[in-house]
Amino acid sequence: MSLLITTIKKLITISADEEAILTNLFKPLNLKAGEYFLEEGQLCRYVGFIEEGLVRYYMNDDGNQKTLYFNKEGEFVSNYQSFLPRVPSNTSIQAIEDTVLQVINYADMQRMYSDVKEGERLGRLGIEHVFLNSIQQLKSFYKDSPADRYQEFLRCYPDLAQRIPQYYIASYVGIKPQSLSRIRKRLVEPK
């Protein structure tokens, strides 16, 4: 059974027929490291589920890339602010490892809502999760100091610190890579 189906079964109850419907509605998409799930200015056409790999979300801010967020295997990936109202995205989503996804488009998502008994429940629980996560990430992005951002990074992504290049971590924290080294040094030194 795919990680996608295992994950869905943790959220809702599905019959064997519905498992087949879901397996059919999601399509495979493979990205090499560096390739894009979504580029700024495009419509976000899919909600994806990461079977293997890692992506980062970033925005351009006066020519600087600011990293907002990461998603890894076992997680859903999308820019709902583009996907739901069908408007161009102001955010890019890029694979930073070779990444294997299952993706569903907008029309097939509506099909899921009508053809899977608890499909609406899956959608409701999914968007509740994304909502809480997005608000917290966005508040932190605008409000928190780099030192707080780094500690938050370690708390949210404890297993990713070794997989993400330092310059992307620095871009998430909102500082230059050399400043990140200083913060890391201060955190390990006794006070």
Place this chain on the structure above:
Amino acid sequence: MSLLITTIKKLITISADEEAILTNLFKPLNLKAGEYFLEEGQLCRYVGFIEEGLVRYYMNDDGNQKTLYFNKEGEFVSNYQSFLPRVPSNTSIQAIEDTVLQVINYADMQRMYSDVKEGERLGRLGIEHVFLNSIQQLKSFYKDSPADRYQEFLRCYPDLAQRIPQYYIASYVGIKPQSLSRIRKRLVEPK
């Protein structure tokens, strides 16, 4: 028929039995102008629907009240970041007119999901709407200039400019009331 039921019927199809269930799950709550739907530090226990009246959302920032948002008759009101994960709210919601609400608590919301056939769909559509709105409001709160905030206020709340006291509009825009007068003057003067 209440405005609540009319609004729900625009989103989902309900039977007469389900209309009775919904009418029973929502309870009346009346607030005088100045009273609170939710105070900072409390758990947000309800999702409310405003039959009549007007509320504002605000946060305390170093002793200053910063107004984030307004809701009026025909709209749902809640702090989902407190209501969904059952944690204390960092936002207050205050009636700024005498306000008549219908409110539903967390347990009754779960009952709605199980007892109303399209209840999950209502929940999914509701949270999608709140999600898009909240992200846009939060980005604007942190990023936009006072002049942009004021124009956004007029765009989002064209009918409310006369009902909301100037000092709350100034607090939403993020400036002192006298600065708001200057912005308003500049907007009406020919360039």
